[in-house]
Amino acid sequence: MTGGNALAAAFGVLQRDLLLASRRKSDAAAPLLFFVIVASLFPLGLGPEPELLRRIGPGVLWVGALLATMLSVARLFASDYEDGTLEQMALSPEPLAALVYGKLAAHWLVTGLPLIVVAPLLGLQYGLPADTIALLAASLALGTPVLTLVGAIGAALTLGVRGGGMLTALLVLPLYVPALVFGAGAVDSGVAGTGAEAHLSLLGACLVLAAFFAPWAITAALRIALE
């Protein structure tokens, strides 16, 4: 049974990607900086009126996190594809899905987790109260893995295709909408007092569905690109 080997292989890929990210810290930090900058643009563009910022804060921060994740996941497989590592992964006896899980986990740790940690600080900039900030962090904790999983589908489909970044965005953004609606909606309904449980459970359902089915789509797309 390859079960144990598959897990070990996934961890191997995870460690490798973390090591690579640590060697290019500026690349790894870019999505986070993007997130922070985008969050600053809205008060600058719309005016710093506190009431307005409190209302738009959760949504703006969610969209910022979404865009930051999307931009960074678009190139998830690109460097491995270019230097032939991806081909080796596809040919290895370990299931490609396991290796893909490793890469996705690494991406979330490097990109998603920092977003979750920094979002509360930006929430303070928007004058959000503490319980709203907690809800925001919770919804991002559930949502950023979904964004990584679904974004990787777009990344795999557009491997080596011209018009890459914009095309990936066009493919991935419609698929991101449920996570955004439920994630930001959780925070908004928490603020409005109608309770965030419904939205958070739906977001959790998205996560479970994505965790099961996205790797299928990703490995299928990778094999198509490698043919």
Next chain:
Amino acid sequence: MNWGSAAEFFAMGGYAPYVWGSYAVVALCVIVEPFAVRARRRRALRELQRANVAARGRA
């Protein structure tokens, strides 16, 4: 019959812009689309002719 006169028909009870705005765009689309497909077909046939000529030229 619903309409007392042609004028009534076109007025659509005051909703003319909405009703005819919808139907006009639908009509436009179902007329333009087949023409677009026909143009695509003609382009493909032209390409085939070009490829044929080139192949016969080489043969």
Next chain:
Amino acid sequence: MLNWFRFSSPQAFYPLAGRMQPWFAAAAALFGAAGLYVGFFVAPTDFQQGESYRIIFVHVPASWMSMFIYLVMAGWAGLGLAFNTRLSGMMASALAPTGALFAFLSLWTGALWGKPTWGTYWVWDARLTSELILFFLYLGFMALQAAIDDPRRADKAGAVLALVGVVNIPIIYFSVQWWNTLHQGASVSLTRSPTMAATMFAGMILMVFAFWMYSIAVSLARLRAIILERERMSGWTGELA
């Protein structure tokens, strides 16, 4: 006994599609004429909405077709992915533009109906938003296939994308049940009788068939063009030019 599988070759299906297509076009015209006649001259004025409700005779058919075509497109794309049949992938590509068109018409006619009825052209509720997403899914499918030069890879990549997006269709359909939306609930069901007047229902169903026959006719024509484009290297197309 006819071996239907022989039509899975583009060369065999090309003339068959050419023979089928005029029949579907004629059926579309007949259903359309009948539906429009019933819709404008037989169906009475609506008590609440006045004459503006007559948009239903294009709005509902466009919406239903936009969802149905996506399912058919994803089905053919999936078949092509599973069985590696060229023609299935071509059929999916042939359906996409027509599906996108109907998604656009659904949004357009819906907006023009919404203005007099709800007071607004657009609202970000579950049904309208998911129909908008469907429109973007169609565009994404077409953009992905256009960006990939190798047609076989384009077919397969498009198939994966189309299958991933299939989950959106039940969301659109059931959105009016699952959420409190501004869009009205379902009046038509497979199990109960419709909650609208019989003549209105008849007109609407006739137009649904009209749009369906039209979709098949246009898609078959587009499929023939795609076959010509893609089968350039095989000998039989030389006869046609």
